[in-house]
Amino acid sequence: MSSVEEAIRTKRAVRRFTDQPIPEDAIHAILNAGRRAQSSKNTQPWSFVAVRDKGTLKQLAETGDFAGHLAGAAxxxxxxxxxxxxxxxxILFxxxxxxxxxxxxxWELGIGSCIATIYQPERAGAILGLPDGMRCDVALSFGYPATDQTRPGVVRPGGRRPFEEVVHWEQW
Ligand SMILES: Cc1cc2nc3c(=O)[nH]c(=O)nc-3n(C[C@H](O)[C@H](O)[C@H](O)COP(=O)(O)O)c2cc1C
Incomplete structure (x- = not known):
């Protein structure tokens, strides 16, 4: 993949992953991209807990109603x-x-991902050993995409709203 435009255009949520581990340098590149992100007043309020332990991932997957994909992530x-x-x-922004x-x-490295909203942040905090005053409301799954991305029982509305519907010029 050669451009930001292509990455934005082609990226989809990936919730099923192969067993292939992600190399260290790719993990570092992913985490470093998050560290480089922009933030309100450059406060950089984030810390990242990178988890590869399957047992921990399984526990985390149970802290959100739609977080099951974490269990299969690399x-x-x-x-x-x-x-x-x-x-x-x-902070959420x-x-x-x-x-x-x-x-x-x-995605640029061929690695898929999906957001998991954490519905039980206190439980997630205990699993992750977070200190008092720190909170986890969202986690990300990463891994190489499995061929089959279907989700039983879920009708997957694809695509995006049309440009003309989303964009207003000068005034609404
Ligand atoms: C704030 C936010 C929360 C999300 N939470 C979840 C979640 O808990 N579980 C999940 O499977 N996907 C979650 N997603 C992923 C969205 O469902 C996904 O990005 C959206 O359906 C578009 O998917 P697509 O890029 O494949 O079209 C979340 C996305 C965002 C931006």
Whole structure:
């Protein structure tokens, strides 16, 4: 893959992975892309817990209603930030930036990924050994895409809303 444009255009959520491990240098590149992301006032509120242990990934997969894909990932990355009531929206926005950077960096390397919303952050915190005051609301699965990406029982609405519907010029 040769361009940012191509990565953005072709990237899809990948929830089923092969057993192939991700090489160390690719893991480092993914995590480093998240570290390089932009953030509100450059606060960089994130810390990343990189998880390869299958037992831990399985436990994490149970902390969200749609987090099952973590169980089959070669790498899980828990996005951790201060548990701040007054900066909550900005922190989540910042974590979204880091997530997107990591996912696009992975895609360029042929590595698929998917977000997992953590519905039980306290349970996730205990699994990950987070210190007091730190919280995990989102994690990412990474791995080489399996051929079959179907999800039984899920109708997968593909594609994106049309450009003309999304974009307004000068005023709404
Ligand atoms: C904030 C956010 C939360 C998400 N949470 C989950 C989740 O808990 N489980 C999951 O399987 N996918 C989750 N996703 C992935 C979306 O379902 C996916 O990005 C969307 O359906 C588009 O997929 P596509 O790029 O393959 O078209 C989340 C995405 C975002 C941006």
């Amino acid at each position: 790498l899980g990355v828990a996005l951790v930030a201060p548990d701040s009531a007054d900066r909550r929206e900005w 910042d974590l979204g930036q880091a997530a997107a950077y990591m996912q696009l960096a992975a």
